[in-house]
Amino acid sequence: MSRRLWRATLAGIVSFGAAGLGAAACGSREVATAGATRLDPLAWTQCEQVSTSSGFECARLQVPLDYAKPDGEKIGIALIRLKAADPGRRLGSLVFNFGGPGGSGVSTLLNAASAFSVLGRRYDLVSFDPRGVDRSSGVKCLDDRRMDQFLAEEPSMNVDTERALDVEFANACYKNSGKILPYIGTVNAARDIDALRAALGDSHLNYFGFSYGTHLGAVYATLYPKNVGRMVLDSALDPSVSMLEMSKTQALGFQLAYEDYLADCAKTGQSCPLGPDKAAANGAVLALLDDLERRPVKVGDREVTATLARTGITQALYSRLTWPLLTDALVDARKGDPSGLLALADQYAGRQPNGTFSTLQSSLPAILCADTTDRPTVAQAGALARQLLKPTPIFASTAASAGMCSVWRTPGEDTNKHVDATGSNPIVVVGVTHDPATPYQWAPRLANQLRTAVLLTLNGEGHGAYGQSPCIDTAVNAYLNDGKVPANGLTC
Numbered sequence: 001m002s003r004r005l006w007r008a009t010l011a012g013i014v015s016f017g018a019a020g021l022g023a024a025a026c027g028s029r030e031v032a033t034a035g036a037t038r039l040d041p042l043a044w045t046q047c048e049q050v051s052t053s054s055g056f057e058c059a060r061l062q063v064p065l066d067y068a069k070p071d072g073e074k075i076g077i078a079l080i081r082l083k084a085a086d087p088g089r090r091l092g093s094l095v096f097n098f099g100g101p102g103g104s105g106v107s108t109l110l111n112a113a114s115a116f117s118v119l120g121r122r123y124d125l126v127s128f129d130p131r132g133v134d135r136s137s138g139v140k141c142l143d144d145r146r147m148d149q150f151l152a153e154e155p156s157m158n159v160d161t162e163r164a165l166d167v168e169f170a171n172a173c174y175k176n177s178g179k180i181l182p183y184i185g186t187v188n189a190a191r192d193i194d195a196l197r198a199a200l201g202d203s204h205l206n207y208f209g210f211s212y213g214t215h216l217g218a219v220y221a222t223l224y225p226k227n228v229g230r231m232v233l234d235s236a237l238d239p240s241v242s243m244l245e246m247s248k249t250q251a252l253g254f255q256l257a258y259e260d261y262l263a264d265c266a267k268t269g270q271s272c273p274l275g276p277d278k279a280a281a282n283g284a285v286l287a288l289l290d291d292l293e294r295r296p297v298k299v300g301d302r303e304v305t306a307t308l309a310r311t312g313i314t315q316a317l318y319s320r321l322t323w324p325l326l327t328d329a330l331v332d333a334r335k336g337d338p339s340g341l342l343a344l345a346d347q348y349a350g351r352q353p354n355g356t357f358s359t360l361q362s363s364l365p366a367i368l369c370a371d372t373t374d375r376p377t378v379a380q381a382g383a384l385a386r387q388l389l390k391p392t393p394i395f396a397s398t399a400a401s402a403g404m405c406s407v408w409r410t411p412g413e414d415t416n417k418h419v420d421a422t423g424s425n426p427i428v429v430v431g432v433t434h435d436p437a438t439p440y441q442w443a444p445r446l447a448n449q450l451r452t453a454v455l456l457t458l459n460g461e462g463h464g465a466y467g468q469s470p471c472i473d474t475a476v477n478a479y480l481n482d483g484k485v486p487a488n489g490l491t492c
Contacts, residue, residue, distance in 0.1 A: 016401060020037055022346040047080060047110075057081045061199055063126075064191050065183050075180075078135035078194055080106040082113050082125045092229075093200045094123035094480065098128070099211030099235075101186070101371075102363030106132040116208075117465050118477050123206065130216075132184035132366055134175075138359030139180060139366045141173040147357050151349055152296075152305045155400035158275040159382040164398050166407045168376060174409035181410045184363075185370035194227060204229030204425075206480065209237045210464055211438055214429070218327040218450060219339045221421035222396060225452075228424040230480050231473060235431050235464050240444040241417055244373045244384055249439050253394035257436035259318040260461055265327060266391050273331045285313075286393065297338050304338040310394055312344035317436050319462045369405040371419065373414045379404030411423070418450050426485045430465045430472065454488040465492075 047058035060076035084090040088189055090396025093114075098108040105127030113125055129136040142150055150169065156162040174181065193216070197205045203484070214233035221228050227352040229284035241249065262281045264274040292306040295296035304413060316326035322344070345351075350358035381403035388396035405412065431443025447453040458465040458472050465472045471492030478484040 015202070018406040024218060033045050033292065039414065042079070044081060046343050047106075056113075056185070056247045057083070058106070061192070061196055062203055063131075063195050065180075067188060067191055068227070075131060075183075077131060077136050078106050078129040079196070080109050080127050082120060084120065084122055084124050086116075086121045089122050091122045091195075091481070092124070092202045092204075092206055093126045094119055094206045094208055096125065096127040096207075097207075097209045097213030097216050098127070099213050100133070100360065101212045101215075101367035102132070102133055102360045102362075103212075104129050104358060105133060113367050119208075119480055122481055124200075124201065126196075126263070128192075128196065130184075130189040130367075132180055132359075133363045134359050137177075139177040139181045139184070139362040140175060140359060141169055141362040144356050146172075147301055147349075147361065148351075148355070151311070151361070152303060152308050154307070155385070155397045156257040156307075157382065157385055157400060157407070158483050159379050159400075162382060162403065167472050169365075170404065170407045170409055172186060173348050173362060177362070177366070177487065178382075181370070186216055186219050187223070187413075187416055189216055190223050194224050202229070203227075205231070208466075209233050209481070210466075212237070212448065214438075215239055217427075218419040218421070218446060219416060221424050221427060221450065221452075222416075222419045225421050225424035227420065228427065230425065230483065231427045232466075232476055232480065233427065233446065233453075234430040234476075235435055235438045236431055236443040236446040237438045238445040240417055240445070241442075242371065242376075243341070243402045243405065245366075245378050247381070247402040248384060248388065249442075250386050251395040253397075253439040254314055254317055254395045254436040257434060257461065258313070258394065260434055261317060261323050261326065264323060273327060279445065284334065285330060288330065288396065292333075292338070297333075297336065299337075299339045299342050302342065304333075304342050308345045309333065309338060309341045310397065312341035313394060314371065314398075314433070315348035315434045316342070319334075319464075321462075332351055335466070335472060353471070360390055365401075365404050365408075368411050369408040371409070371414070371416070372405070373411060373474055374412075374414045375406045375408075376402055377406045419446070421450045421452045424450075426450045427477065428479055430456045430458065430476070432458045432460055432462060432465050432468075435463050436462045454486060454490075456486060457489075459491065459492040 042059040044057040044059045047056045059079045061079055062074040063072045063077055065073045065075050098105055106129050109127040116125055132139045154165045196338050205227055205287050209218050214236040217231055223471055262278045265274055265281055266278040270276050274284045290308045290310055292309050296305045297304040316322040332340050348359035384400040385396050388399055429443055429447040431440045433440045449453040458469050466476055469492045475486040
């Protein structure tokens, strides 16, 4: 498959959530957002580079840089809105966070709004770039050229190499974005959401969060339980997990998804282009990665390393929709053309065809490190990666990245390790049994911690339940549109 066709295909597939997840939540409560009533009204205008017929509008919400100084310096939060298709039956706004941390809600809603057309009949669909992300004072670290090189090398199983890469990255973030770094993180993002709720004129927040967005929603519900309207948290995480536990659980989760992918291919027997059975297919993939480890392959002026190939495999495992693309990419790579794996890796990294990057890969570690005081060393992360080599040889190296916060230049905080939404309206938490990025066991844990949640389960693959199952969609739509709380423990 040509590289141009790869990019066109990937552009039509939206992944809700990136690989990294926050590990913190909030323990204290607030009854109102300081200064919310003094915020200027939102001035909605046509979004840049969007046709007038699309219906999208954009605005900026001015919020305090430092909530301890509500009358001090302000920053702008980038917003996007698609008005309700049936204004006569409008319920208000439905605010989305699609995950990350570090994913652009503005860009994602532009691409994904059609997936929420049932909800868009009665809600204004609203999303935003959280502080420190893309259009909202996005964190910037390495320049584009060095980012290409960095992502081709990191994570590394060599502790000295990994430490040097981490230090370089952390220093660049501090140099280029030191002003915003102390003020990002999930607690301040939740405060921004309540300012957004007030600016939208909604008495309660209606919210749909995916992946890291479940963490953000849980923190909001802990800070402002009485302001919670209808809230759905899809592909939930457990906010109490440590950095090393999170890395281990995710590596094993991607291994499970990878084995499911291989088994699915092997069902076709001799027709599976990677091998006639699961073991043979796995052997072919491991041999390819070994070859790339020894001899990276050029694609244009770029070099596809084993690290980039593993990243491409990881990206394709977020959804069953991309399994056929992964098969094509692996087959092509075995023939000497790894451009498909490179395209997948670029999507994961937020790299554009012109070589520029979104802030995803910079915002993600910045928010993670802001959200916790947990600081495993690079050596500890490397030791975990080596322990994982046997059970998950492809994904073990991802654990090496867990040492990044140990060299971060700004402190984190973990007053938010526990969430408790007591006093809120019912919250719907959804988990997928074979979710690689937010493994299923995190969903019931989050539901229990919130105390006001009901749990829905999808027996299936992929990251994100909504849109995969008519059963899940019916339950979620009935809750958000009609207020019908689904039965706790519903399994689809």
